[in-house]
Amino acid sequence: MSLELRTTASALVIPTIRSVAADLAARADFDLDSIDDLRMAVDDVCAMLVRIAARDATLSCSFIVRADRIELAAEIDADASAGPLPTKSFGWRVLESLADDVSVAYLPGVHGEGGRVCITLAKGAVAVPQT
Amino acid sequence: MSLELRTTASALVIPTIRSVAADLAARADFDLDSIDDLRMAVDDVCAMLVRIAARDATLSCSFIVRADRIELAAEIDADASAGPLPTKSFGWRVLESLADDVSVAYLPGVHGEGGRVCITLAKGAVAVPQT
Amino acid sequence: MRHVSSDFADIMDLQVTEHGSDARIVTVLGEVDALTAPELAAFLTAQLATARVVVVDLDGVDFLGSAGLSVLFEANQQAGRQDRVLRLVCNSRIANRALEATELKEHFSFADNVPDALTDSP
Amino acid sequence: MRHVSSDFADIMDLQVTEHGSDARIVTVLGEVDALTAPELAAFLTAQLATARVVVVDLDGVDFLGSAGLSVLFEANQQAGRQDRVLRLVCNSRIANRALEATELKEHFSFADNVPDALTDSP
Ligand SMILES: Nc1ncnc2c1ncn2[C@@H]1O[C@H](COP(=O)(O)OP(=O)(O)O)[C@@H](O)[C@H]1O
């Protein structure tokens, strides 16, 4: 099952995107903690991308629902003034603690000089107990 | 605010799509009845399109959130064996009683001979009292 | 209790309770849509084949789309044809709105709750 | 009560109650994300400037994302620097999970409920 969401790059749409993530996870029988973690991780990814978005950019979030995990690839055309994502920031650390296999890729820009930034992550259906 | 959802054309994704519609309406301050009506109308539209979908088709639902209403354009590549939508059916009557300005358009097919079928509707933020 | 679900799906639960020899209470929980409506249709048809009074309790319904409305409408017609009584208990805001907004409400007979639905039998 | 919203937005409510001259209870309701976190930050900074004990009641929180966690973390650090007490009441499953999953819980001091948070003052 795959689902792609393409929206105006605005913080106003993030609540809807994280609700979609939670809905997919709930229907895929994720446990409650994993649903929450995915919702937070998706929120964090979208907020980071919206912050660096070029004017009038479209935020694209592609979810793939597999038997035991959900994968997300989120992409945006970055503003020319945006530097690389702050992967040492509080938000990035939170993201890494919530999701599995977080990575970021910088692609040549289709529109404008800011390039295209893509964050991918995966989240398993069963929460790993905290150590 | 605009949001496009592109999904596998399967009845399994309809619950997620109608949740998105309800989420958008709730955040746009629709009254409860109008949220419910939109959720049902979107469910009905998606079910009708999934039923006529060509193999491996993608269901596309584009929402536009305006100040006082939400518009939806839902499209699918139809199977070659699919006839026109049954606009006298129970489901279509339900749709017309739930939404405003329902219409259907048949476009030349990009893939296959079934053509492309598009249903559009609008729903206002405030429910009209039943007569 | 029967639990209709798949790996990735919405969920509907159907429960049936016998009340005397000729009445059945069907409790519908969850979402009634194109995926789950066929199960409800088969269930109601079977109950109407054996019981004179079938009470359908919709209080626990979270979603009732046109597929579900159609099933209820057809079951109601079947009941009429076969001289059975189909009675809805519907205190769920969502199910109520579905019946009202589509102007289907007038076609059904209602009771405030399950005990009333059983004692009101004509 | 202050109500942070816009035409199309998620919603957070902040309420503040004074308890004696040096304690404040800040009740957070709704969703704390990138949109609403700045309002929470400004609010907590203001309370920590005037009160010795600030209790943050998160029981009514429906969403707590990294923007909100960061605000709580910074307010906690501000409290430490200024010799104030910041205490969380957190019986919301969602807020609890946010603090646990990110391993931020150990940085905060907690009370089971608001009365305890006030009487426990060191
Ligand atoms: N999962 C986490 N996410 C974010 N911050 C965390 C997390 N766990 C602990 N922290 C805390 O965040 C604080 C800030 O870290 P620091 O290295 O000083 O700055 P920065 O994160 O900006 O590089 C540290 O005190 C650290 O304990």
Ligand SMILES: Nc1ncnc2c1ncn2[C@@H]1O[C@H](COP(=O)(O)OP(=O)(O)O)[C@@H](O)[C@H]1O
């Ligand atoms: N909003 C509605 N949506 C669907 N059916 C409705 C609606 N309102 C009333 N109905 C009922 O649906 C029934 C079926 O209508 P009919 O014309 O016999 O068949 P069909 O809808 O298949 O053309 C009618 O008895 C009609 O009263």
